[in-house]
Each structure stands twice: as structure tokens, then as C-alpha cells.
Amino acid sequence: MAAEGPLEATVTLFYQAVLRDGGQRLGPRLRRAFAAWARVEDDGSPLLEHSRGRTRATLADTEVCGRYALDVPTGAGRLRTTATWAAGRRPEKSWVLVTVEGDLSPTAEPVRAPGFMPAFLATGRATDGAVPVEAGAHLVGPEEVKDLTGRLANRSRAVPLIVLTVDRTDPAVAAACADHLAEALAGVASVVRLYDAKTQDELNAWLGPDLSVFGGGLRTYLPGVRPGEESYAMRHQPRGGNAIREHGTRALGVVVTGVVELSAHRQVPADVRQAEPRVARVLSGALDPADLHAAPPSPAAIAVPRPPKIPKQAAPQDPVPEPEAVEPEAAPEPPAPEPEPAFEEPTAPVAAEPAAPGLPAPDLPALPEDGRLAGAIAARLADHLDDAVLEALVDMARGGDSETTALIRTMSAHLQALTRAVETTGLLGRRGRGDELERLRREYGQLEMDYVELQEQERKAQDRIRWLEGRLAEHADPVYGVQDEDPEGPWNAECLMDVVQRARGQLRRLDLPDTLDTEVSRLDVTYPRQRRRWAARAWDALRALDAYAAARAEDRFTGGFYDWCSRPLPGGPHIIPTMVSMKESTSVAGNPKFYKARVFRVPAELDPSGRVYMPAHVKLQPVGSPAPRMHFLDDAGGATGKVWIGYLGDHLPNTRTN
Incomplete structure (x- = not known):
């Protein structure tokens, strides 16, 4: 069975609300509602941590x-459940991001809106960025139909709008259902209840017969309502009045589940996506609050210079003291020389104990009870690690080099030696392993978000270079390539489903069937932190496949997709060749079970059986678990002139999976 990822293997995003709130005292209002719901006695301190059994609550904020x-x-x-907020550059740009994620058994109760959401929404006038998102159901009469149609037609609306009609046999049923929906979907939908039949008729006159709602039923209107122009009106799902009258609020479960699941796929606005990872740094004091909404730095701007190699130069100048310090005390314990390299740098500031690197055991009784020396060592080591890891991430974003690899290996060896030495002394004996693991998890998550941000900046820089080369080609030397169609830089997708939908609409040389959606959605929902990284790579790969197919079909290029990635036409989109594999291993191709898993549907014009083996694939993540793959069939030089995408999802079974 393949190993799971370090953190995200069992984490699923169930609920996500993105709100704008330009009211005063946004933080205190949200904190008050959250603390009351979490049953925490809030003293208003900048950092409050509360535990009750296995339940843990944390409240942290600044101005x-x-x-x-x-x-x-x-x-x-x-x-x-996490509620994050930040004051925007302008009051109306202030935002709140609420998420619910974790691991639930199949028999657990489905996730709904957190209980504090209605109370918080009642304190201000929150919107989704375009239309109001109220705490309860909004009652609409004939005089407000124009305002309702304006909300429905608003192209910037991001949340579904649920409209319930009046039930003439029992008006109380509609009211109860509206209140139930407003509470269960607080923050991710707007609920409207029509006052009477006249209001219903006026609204239906505007909606038209395909989008109308009547008979005590309801309808969920997704963003982008276009009366008279809908190609598939049933995407705005109705719910009949008979089922509601018979089962009451129980008939609304499918509506609630659908909207909550839809919220997890909602694209987070760019300013929220950029600032949200920085909130943790501001709260920890590592980032100035003024930089919360600053423009993303380039890799060169945040690169950390390598530390001077002074200790290595100083070591040969006094070789005598070190052997004298080590030999007498290291005799009883052979591994003693091993910690020497690890203690060389961290102990430099501890001037009062020059013999500590070689003599940890005799000095142990003199150590303070509160472990201040351990704290100093850990802090110094953390500084070095933070700088080195950040530098490594920058180098990785640029392509990597041998010096970075050597630095990481050296750090790893030093860290292991230092860990063994500190554990031997017992300096960290009182520190719980759970606390350390939690700290490492937080740091890992932060570094991962930093890495994604650097990747996005690199992609923008690469596209900008191609665009500039195109302008040069127009005015000077054509060897520099062609102009990019999007001079503003690459589009940043929030999830893989966004990529698939955009590719279906824009990339004419690709075919992406609806059968992809199941596995694509599973990756999006199950791995919320990694999906942005995969989405960027998938979009780059699909653009490269489309450009390759166009060039090949128009006889401007000869060779396969791997050749295109190795030697693309000037200015053409491409990915690094190591992401591409045009065949599977012998152990996969020769195994009927593995072979069958890579057979996907194609039109009869490609194969009379309607199914073809697709070994060629793009690696969205080279190793690990999950390691998404995109399998395709290259017919760019054939009858269709297209590339057919057969699969986009987690790694298909092979000899290393079950």
C-alpha cells in the first residue's frame, strides 16, 4: 500500500466561506461570536489558548x-474550524475566511455551517463581494422583486441564492424551511422567501419558464443566472413542494449538502489568497503588519544570503584545544566525537562554557532548571534552519543546483547529530513530543504555502518573458518568438476543477471528457492545501499540450510532446521534460490489472472499440502519495488533430500501490 502524504492524506475540506465586511471592529465582532460558540471565557488577550479534554481552542489577533x-x-x-480575518486597504476590502476541515467517518453527521456564523452575520452587513449574505432568510414582497432580480443577475455574485415560494396550504412550512436553510448554510448561501403569489408571478415573469419556481417549492440559483440564455437550466436545481410538505426540513438535506460541497470548490479571491498565509506571520511577530497586503516579493527579493563560513576557516587555527577537550572525556563514550560538528555553530554565543561542545555530560548539573540553554540552542538552530530552508525553496523555484543539495544534506547531518547530543544530555526531557510535532506541522504548512507563492511568481515571470519576446519579435528579430495572448501573466487557478472547466472552454486542440470530473473533484476536496500547486502545473501542462497539438496539426512542428517540451517553438508554452513520460514500465504494461486501469474511452474514429490504452502521462507531482497523473492520447498528427485526455487523478495502481 502506498504511503500517505505527511499531513494532508486524511484532511478534507468540508466547508469554506469567503465574506467581505466593511463594518467597524471586524475582529472583535468575529472573536466575540467565535468565543461564545466555542464556550471559551475570553479575556481579550492577544493570544488565548484553551483546552477541555481533547478539545482545543485558540484565539489570536492583532489590530x-x-x-x-x-x-x-x-x-x-x-x-x-478556523476563522481568519484581515483588515483590507479599504474598509470594503476587509475579509473573513471560515473553513471546516478534518477527518470524518462515513457514519458521521454531515458538516454544516459553524454555529457562530449566524451570530457573526447578525453583527454587520457582510457580502460575498457583490450581494448581501444575511444571518437569516430575507422576506421579499412585490416591491422588492427588482432588487431580487438584480441580485440574481449580478455577474459578480459568488454564493448560491435559494428562493422559496409561498405554500398556500401551510405558509408556516415555507417559513420553517427558510429558517432551517439560512442557519445550515450561513455564510455560503443567501436564502430568500417570497411573500405571496403576486411576488412569485412577477419573479417568474422575469426568470422565464425554464428557470421559474412555484408550488411551495424552492430553487437554488447558482451564480451566473441568464434568463432566456441558459443552455442547461437544470444546473439551477429545483426542489418540489410536495416533498417539502411531506417531509419538512428533512427534504432539504440534499440542498444543504450540495451547497456546502459547492462552497469547498469556491475560488478564493486573489487578495485573500495572497494575504491569508501571511496572517500567521503577523500574529507571530515575524512579519510587520504593514506588509500584510504588500505585493508578493520576487524570489530574488527574499533570497537569504548564505551565512559566512567563518567557523570552518577558524577551525584549523586552533587544532590543539579540540582534541584536548574531546579525548579525555570521550573515552568512556565512543560516540562523543559525533556531536562536535553540530555544536560548532550553536554554541558560539555561549561564551561562558567554551568546553561544552566536547564536554556535555560533566556540565549537566550546572544547567538551569528551566532549560534556557536548550531554548537558546533551539532558537539559534531554528534561525539557521529557517534561512536555509527558505533559500532552498528559492533555489528549487529557480530549478535547483548542486550547492543547494549539498547545503540540505549538511543541514540534515548536523541536525541529526545535534538532536542525538541534546537528547543524551536530557535538556529537552520535559518537552512533549506532541508539542514539537504540532510546531513542525505548522512550520511545514507555512513553508508549503511559501513555496506555492514562489512558484506562482516564477510562472508569472516566465509568461512575462515570453510576452516580451513576442513584442521584440513584432518590432525587431523574429527569432525571439511570438506574442503571448495574455500579457497580464498566467491565470492562477484555485483548484483542478477550475482548470478542467477553463480548458474545455479555451483550449480547442484538447478534449477533456466529463468522466474526468469525479477524480478531479476528489483531489480538490481531499487535499485542499496541495490543490493550488497541482492546478498550476495542470494548467501549464494543458496549455503546452494545446500549443503542441496546434503546431503539429498545422505542420509547424515534427516530433512528439516530449520533443516539444525539450525543444519548443520560440515563445510556445511548455513544461519541463521530466514531468512527461510517454510510456509505462514493463511491469505495468505487462500486468493485465495495471494495463486495464490505463484504458480510457475515445471516439470510434480513433478506435472502433471506443477504448484505448494511454500510457503517456504528465506527472503533476513526481513522487510521494498522492502523486497525481494526467494520462493522454496524442493524435495531434492524426485524423482528429487533437490530444485526448483520458484521466486526471491520483496515481493509478502499479507495483508499489495496492
Whole structure:
């Protein structure tokens, strides 16, 4: 069975609300509602941590941003609710991001809006960026139909709008259902209840017969309502009045589940996506609050210079003291020389104990009880690690080099030696392994978000270079390539489903069937932190396949897709060749089970059987688990002149999976 990823293997995003709130005292209002729901006695301190059994709550904020979290057990797993806020450059740009993620058993109750959401929405006038998102159901009469149609038609609306009609036999049923929906979907939908039949008729006159709602039923209107122009009106799902009258609020479960799941796929606005990872740094004091909404730095701007190699130069100048310090005390314990390289740098500031690197054991009784020396060592080491890891990430974004690899290996060896030495002394004996693991998890998540941000900046820089080469080709030397169609830089997708939908609409030389959606959605929902990285790579790969297919079909290029990635036409989109594999291994191709898993549907014009083996694939993540793959069939030089995408999802079974 393949190993799971380090953190995200069992984490699923269940609920996500993105709100704009330009009212005063956004942080205190949100904190007050969250603390009351989490049953925390809030003293208003900048950082408040509260534990009750296995339930943990954290409230942390400043004048410009904050993050409140509640972590509760769910049988064998846990569920984490997080509310993050930040004051925008202008009041109307201030935002709140609420998420619920974790691990639930199949028999657990489905996730709904957190209980604090209605109370928070009642304190201000939140919107989704375009239309109001109220705390309860909004009652609409004939005089407000124009305002309702304006909300429905608003092209910037991001949340579904649920309209319930009046039930003439029992008006109380519609009211109860509206209140139930407003509470269960607080923050991710707007609920409207029509006052009477006249209001219903006026609204239906504007909607038209395909989009109308009547008979005590309801309809969920997704963003982008276009009366008279809908190619598939049933995407705005109706729910009949008979089912509601018979089952009451129980008939609304499918509506609630559908909207909550849809919220997890909602694209986070660019300014929220950029600022949200920085909130943790501001709260920890590592980032100035003024930089919360600063433009993303380029890799060169945040590169950390390598530390001077002074200790290595100083070591040969006094070779005598080190052997004298080590030999007498290291005799009883042979591994003693091993910690020497690890203690060489961290102990430099501890002037009062020059013999500590070679003599940890005799000095142990003199150490302070509170472990201040351990703290100093850990802090110094963390500084070095933070700088080195950030530098490594920058180098990785640029392509990597041998010096970076050597640095990482050296750091790893030093860290292991230092860890063994510190554990031997017992300096960290009182520190719980759970606390350390939690800290490492937080740092890992932060570094991963930093890495994604650097990747996005690199992609923008590469596209900008291609665009500039195109302008040069227009005015000077054509060897520089062609002009890019999008001079503003690459489009940044929030999830893989966004990529698939955009590719279907824009990339004419590709075919992406609806059968892709199941596996694509599973990756999006199950791995919320990694999906942005995969989405960027998938979009780059699809653009490269489309450009290759166009060049090949028009006889401007000869060779396969791997050749295109190795030697693309000037200015043409491409990916690094190591992401591309045009065949599977012998152990996969020769195994009927593995072979069958890579057979996908194609038109009869490609194969009379309607199914073809597709070994060629793009690696969205080279190794690990999950390691998404995109399998395709190259017919760019054939009858269709297209590339057919057969699969986009987690790694298909092979000899290393079950």
C-alpha cells in the first residue's frame, strides 16, 4: 500500500466561506461570536489558548488581522474550524475566511455551517463581494422583486441564492424551511422567501419558464443566472413542494449538502489568497503588519544570503584545544566525537562554557532548571534552519543546483547529530513530543504555502518573458518568438476543477471528457492545501499540450510532446521534460490489472472499440502519495488533430500501490 502524504492524506475540506465586511471592529465582532460558540471565557488577550479534554481552542489577533480555531475530536479523527480575518486597504476590502476541515467517518453527521456564523452575520452587513449574505432568510414582497432580480443577475455574485415560494396550504412550512436553510448554510448561501403569489408571478415573469419556481417549492440559483440564455437550466436545481410538505426540513438535506460541497470548490479571491498565509506571520511577530497586503516579493527579493563560513576557516587555527577537550572525556563514550560538528555553530554565543561542545555530560548539573540553554540552542538552530530552508525553496523555484543539495544534506547531518547530543544530555526531557510535532506541522504548512507563492511568481515571470519576446519579435528579430495572448501573466487557478472547466472552454486542440470530473473533484476536496500547486502545473501542462497539438496539426512542428517540451517553438508554452513520460514500465504494461486501469474511452474514429490504452502521462507531482497523473492520447498528427485526455487523478495502481 502506498504511503500517505505527511499531513494532508486524511484532511478534507468540508466547508469554506469567503465574506467581505466593511463594518467597524471586524475582529472583535468575529472573536466575540467565535468565543461564545466555542464556550471559551475570553479575556481579550492577544493570544488565548484553551483546552477541555481533547478539545482545543485558540484565539489570536492583532489590530489588523486574527485567526480563531477550534479543534474537536470526531471518533478516530478530528475536525478543525478556523476563522481568519484581515483588515483590507479599504474598509470594503476587509475579509473573513471560515473553513471546516478534518477527518470524518462515513457514519458521521454531515458538516454544516459553524454555529457562530449566524451570530457573526447578525453583527454587520457582510457580502460575498457583490450581494448581501444575511444571518437569516430575507422576506421579499412585490416591491422588492427588482432588487431580487438584480441580485440574481449580478455577474459578480459568488454564493448560491435559494428562493422559496409561498405554500398556500401551510405558509408556516415555507417559513420553517427558510429558517432551517439560512442557519445550515450561513455564510455560503443567501436564502430568500417570497411573500405571496403576486411576488412569485412577477419573479417568474422575469426568470422565464425554464428557470421559474412555484408550488411551495424552492430553487437554488447558482451564480451566473441568464434568463432566456441558459443552455442547461437544470444546473439551477429545483426542489418540489410536495416533498417539502411531506417531509419538512428533512427534504432539504440534499440542498444543504450540495451547497456546502459547492462552497469547498469556491475560488478564493486573489487578495485573500495572497494575504491569508501571511496572517500567521503577523500574529507571530515575524512579519510587520504593514506588509500584510504588500505585493508578493520576487524570489530574488527574499533570497537569504548564505551565512559566512567563518567557523570552518577558524577551525584549523586552533587544532590543539579540540582534541584536548574531546579525548579525555570521550573515552568512556565512543560516540562523543559525533556531536562536535553540530555544536560548532550553536554554541558560539555561549561564551561562558567554551568546553561544552566536547564536554556535555560533566556540565549537566550546572544547567538551569528551566532549560534556557536548550531554548537558546533551539532558537539559534531554528534561525539557521529557517534561512536555509527558505533559500532552498528559492533555489528549487529557480530549478535547483548542486550547492543547494549539498547545503540540505549538511543541514540534515548536523541536525541529526545535534538532536542525538541534546537528547543524551536530557535538556529537552520535559518537552512533549506532541508539542514539537504540532510546531513542525505548522512550520511545514507555512513553508508549503511559501513555496506555492514562489512558484506562482516564477510562472508569472516566465509568461512575462515570453510576452516580451513576442513584442521584440513584432518590432525587431523574429527569432525571439511570438506574442503571448495574455500579457497580464498566467491565470492562477484555485483548484483542478477550475482548470478542467477553463480548458474545455479555451483550449480547442484538447478534449477533456466529463468522466474526468469525479477524480478531479476528489483531489480538490481531499487535499485542499496541495490543490493550488497541482492546478498550476495542470494548467501549464494543458496549455503546452494545446500549443503542441496546434503546431503539429498545422505542420509547424515534427516530433512528439516530449520533443516539444525539450525543444519548443520560440515563445510556445511548455513544461519541463521530466514531468512527461510517454510510456509505462514493463511491469505495468505487462500486468493485465495495471494495463486495464490505463484504458480510457475515445471516439470510434480513433478506435472502433471506443477504448484505448494511454500510457503517456504528465506527472503533476513526481513522487510521494498522492502523486497525481494526467494520462493522454496524442493524435495531434492524426485524423482528429487533437490530444485526448483520458484521466486526471491520483496515481493509478502499479507495483508499489495496492
